[in-house]
Amino acid sequence: MSRTFLKMNGLGNDFVVIETLSQPFTPTADEIRAIAKRGDGGIGCDQVIAIDPPKAEGASAYVRFWNADGEEAGACGNGTRCVAWLLMQSGGKSDVAFDTVAGRLSGVMAGDKRVTVDMGPPRLDWTQIPLSEEMDTARVELQVGPIDAPWVHTPVCVSMGNPHVVFFVDAPVSDEFAEKTGSLVEHHPLFPEGVNVGFAHVVSRDHIKLKVWERGAGLTSACGTGACAAQVAAVRRGLTDRTATVEFESGPLVIEWREADGHVIMTGPVALEFTGKLPELASA
Numbered sequence: 001m002s003r004t005f006l007k008m009n010g011l012g013n014d015f016v017v018i019e020t021l022s023q024p025f026t027p028t029a030d031e032i033r034a035i036a037k038r039g040d041g042g043i044g045c046d047q048v049i050a051i052d053p054p055k056a057e058g059a060s061a062y063v064r065f066w067n068a069d070g071e072e073a074g075a076c077g078n079g080t081r082c083v084a085w086l087l088m089q090s091g092g093k094s095d096v097a098f099d100t101v102a103g104r105l106s107g108v109m110a111g112d113k114r115v116t117v118d119m120g121p122p123r124l125d126w127t128q129i130p131l132s133e134e135m136d137t138a139r140v141e142l143q144v145g146p147i148d149a150p151w152v153h154t155p156v157c158v159s160m161g162n163p164h165v166v167f168f169v170d171a172p173v174s175d176e177f178a179e180k181t182g183s184l185v186e187h188h189p190l191f192p193e194g195v196n197v198g199f200a201h202v203v204s205r206d207h208i209k210l211k212v213w214e215r216g217a218g219l220t221s222a223c224g225t226g227a228c229a230a231q232v233a234a235v236r237r238g239l240t241d242r243t244a245t246v247e248f249e250s251g252p253l254v255i256e257w258r259e260a261d262g263h264v265i266m267t268g269p270v271a272l273e274f275t276g277k278l279p280e281l282a283s284a
């Protein structure tokens with residue numbers, strides 16, 4: 001039986017979203033890679049997302065994320081907004097909650113095709129990123145490039161249910177720089193589960209320009225959890241106030257690291273590109 005999918009994106013970070021209510025979806029890594037492949041028979045996306053039946057009271061669904069390289073990811077902020085929007089649209093609701101491996105997330109409508117999601121609290125201890133050795137995650141001993149003149153150094157690490165390392169840079173970086181440097185850091189031994197690599201330029205106390213090299217997906221147009229991590233990192237360093245616009249070349253997200261409960265609240269757009277039928281998958 002072939003499955004329907006929805007092709008969606010958040011600021012160009014794109015997803016193949018599969019509803020598995022009628023038939024369980026247990027893809028192999030190869031099958032995820034085949035779906036995510038751009039061209040050569042693939043649909044092409046940064047992440048694949050499955051919306052499964054709920055497992056717990058109060059949740060509308062259980063949601064799983066895979067990167068284009070076939071590996072599961074614990075969180076996906078732009079994807080979370082897209083899933084929240086889909087569940088609210090199909091349920092005729094203006095708010096929704098669903099579960100992921102990283103915990104319960106919730107969303108509310110914030111305008112036409114705009115969604116605010118509560119991404120939960122950041123995890124800040126070295127064991128929660130995780131790092132391979134004990135370190136102060138607000139000033140991580142890591143540098144990239146020549147020893148005496150590193151290209152980037154002393155980042156902040158934050159987990160939003162997935163690992164992020166944020167380097168603060170004096171000016172927005174080029175795609176080439178993000179690819180060269182991000183690909184070196186993604187699998188650095190300091191990050192036993194790999195890491196998403198953000199390059200954040202703080203414009204003012206409420207404005208960050210960000211570019212992210214994503215674990216398992218490479219350079220993407222935008223990264224929601226990366227934006228959350230960059231804002232948390234900037235607040236930890238005293239560089240921004242609690243709410244900031246985190247701007248990608250493809251557009252902005254508004255991120256608040258809420259004082260009251262420590263949760264990170266993200267607001268941004270969702271886009272539905274098209275729907276289609278997945279090619280027959282052997283195991284899924």
Ligand SMILES: N[C@H](CCC[C@H](N)C(=O)O)C(=O)O
Pocket residue numbers: 013046047067072073074075076077078079162163196214215216217220222223224225226
């Ligand atoms: N694009 C996603 C991030 C996916 C993170 C994934 N690359 C990982 O391995 O954690 C977002 O909007 O948050």
